[in-house]
Amino acid sequence: MRGREQQRAFETLLREHQRIVFKVVSVYARHPEDRRDLTQEICVQLWRSFPRFDEKRARFSTWMYRVALNVAISQMRRPSRQDERFERLDQQQIDAAGGTVGIFEPDERLEVLYRFIDELDPLNRALILLYLEDRSYAEIAEILGISETSVATKISRIKQKLRYQMTGAMPVGA
Template sequence: MSPRTDPRQFQTLLREHEGIVFKVAGLYAHHNEDRQDLAQEIGLQAWRSFARFDPSKAKFSTWLYRVALNVAISQLRKTSGSWNGKLEPLDQQHRDSIGAEPMPEPDERLTALYAFIGQFDPLNRALILLYLEDKSYAEIAQILGITETNVATKIGRIKQTLRGQMTGAASTGA
């Protein structure tokens, strides 16, 4: 049996990197039940693709991010009509469910930041997720299948947008 078709190896790797699955599911799904379904679908698609995983081309975590984001964005496109294209912003309950460190009392700026991120389109949401995970531009480019230059440009625009929104929110007292 090839190492990349060994279910035990896959289960071990997936368990070691399950945080990726839960973070992506938490960022792209609306309700807890939807997040669970999305996480399960990500796991299934990762298993189906595992035989094509090439450790000489990417780390497992990079490969898994790519699979997870592709599945999440595909699911979002299929179901966006039922959500009217709107996703709820990440709140403390979402961050808890995706395994993020619990925060004592999120201040208004952090709450606003998550609300603004929740309004981004799926690609920009993926970009900011990977950026906040301290992935390099090269890793982000590999995961999303775009150039490093495109990553840098898009992240620059996202930062500019977030700065403007955060400044606007602060000046209006929101």
């Protein structure tokens, strides 16, 4: 493919799978300007990488997730404007404010889930995003370049940690 044909193919695939970009951006960026910046950077990297996309090796959605997550994780590692705007609370401050233990309304539970996801390291954020997307362990492993066993183990640990945060119940083996 060359020139206009390649551009049309890319635009069509991007439009068909744009939800992937929006999902990755929503997990890795909280502020509107950060979301816009991350969306733009992901799209630029997708376009730059498109000539190397090989449909024989991976589905477009799998490849797109891989590129989008790599860009998002790279952006997270850079000092962000968010770090300049907010100071992270330590556990004592969270406990003084009531922590996360107790019964939550549905919206509050969702907010606790988002805060929990925000605290995960970049790889675990990607894992939980793909898990919540109902991706198979095989597909998650392919996207992230880790084994299915690793995927299963890490997801189990994330779920256990989340359960503890939501209910206050001590995780097994802790």
